[in-house]
Amino acid sequence: MSTAWESLHKSLDTSIRTRAFHLRFLTAQRQHEPLRAFATARALIALLSKGAPSDEKNRLLAALVVMVQFPANAEQQDLASTLLWLALWSGLDAQYRHLQRYVHEPDELASLIGAAFTYAVRELQVTSDTLVAVTLVMNTRRRVVQKEKTQRKRAQIIDYLQDLAHGEDEDEALARIAGTPGPEEDDAQALAARLRAVCGEDAALLISIAVLGERQHEAALRLGISHAGAHLRYKRALEAARKYFSKKS
Known part of the structure; x- marks a missing residue:
C-alpha cells in the first residue's frame, strides 16, 4: 500500500501527461515568455529536476512562483504549482525522508510538508538574489519542524x-x-x-x-x-x- 507521499508524486506525474494539462501549458506559454522554450511541460520538468542549479533554472523557478502568487486564473495557478512540486520533488523527497525521524506517521508528514510547501511558495519574496529551489525546500523544512x-x-x-x-x-x-x-x-x-x-x-x-x-x-x-x-x-x-x-x- 502506497503512502500519501508516494500517491502525491504519482498523481502529479500523471497529471502533466494528460492532454488537458498540455493545453493549459500552451495557454500559459502565450502569457509567460520563459515557458515558450519548451515544447511540453515534461520537457520543462526534465530541465528543472536534473543537474546542478543554474541561473536559467532559477529564472524559470522564479517565473513559476510568480505564476502561483499572481495567477491569471485558478487553472494557471494549479499548473504552476504542479510544475514547482515536480521540479523540486527530489529536494522535498529528501526532506520527507529526513523528517521521518521527527514525524513518525507518514500521512501526517505528507500533509505537513504539503501545507508548508504551499505556504513557502505563496510567501516567497522573489528578488534577483533569491535562490528559489534552496529557499523553498529549506523554508518548507523549517516550517514543518516548527509546526511539529x-x-x-x-x-x-x-x-x-x-x-x-x-x-x-x-x-x-x-x-x-x-x-x-x-x-x-x-x-x-x-x-x-x-x-x-x-x-x-x-x-x-x-x-x-x-x-x-x-x-x-x-x-x-x-x-x-x-x-x-x-x-x-x-x-x-x-x-x-x-x-x-x-x-x-
Whole structure:
C-alpha cells in the first residue's frame, strides 16, 4: 500500500501527461515568455529536476512562483504549482525522508510538508538574489519542524492540565514538562497567542510558568506584577485552560 507521499508524486506525474494539462501549458506559454522554450511541460520538468542549479533554472523557478502568487486564473495557478512540486520533488523527497525521524506517521508528514510547501511558495519574496529551489525546500523544512515542535509542546500542555484535573501533584506534572527541551521563542509566542483567547492577558503568565518552567515569583518579577497577584492570575488561567483543553481532548 502506497503512502500519501508516494500517491502525491504519482498523481502529479500523471497529471502533466494528460492532454488537458498540455493545453493549459500552451495557454500559459502565450502569457509567460520563459515557458515558450519548451515544447511540453515534461520537457520543462526534465530541465528543472536534473543537474546542478543554474541561473536559467532559477529564472524559470522564479517565473513559476510568480505564476502561483499572481495567477491569471485558478487553472494557471494549479499548473504552476504542479510544475514547482515536480521540479523540486527530489529536494522535498529528501526532506520527507529526513523528517521521518521527527514525524513518525507518514500521512501526517505528507500533509505537513504539503501545507508548508504551499505556504513557502505563496510567501516567497522573489528578488534577483533569491535562490528559489534552496529557499523553498529549506523554508518548507523549517516550517514543518516548527509546526511539529509547537504540536508536541501543545500536547505536553494538554497532558499537564489533564494530569492536574485528575489530581496529580502540580510540581510533579510541571517537572515532566520542564525536563523536556523547551520551545523556541517563536513557538512559545504562538502558543501564547492561541491561549490568549482562552486566558486573556494571563496567557503570558501561564506560558511563563507552565511551559518555560519559571517559578511564580520569577514570572511575577519579570512581568511587573506582585507575587500574590501572579498566584491568583496563574490559578485562574490554569483553570480556564484546563477546562478548554478537557473539551478538546
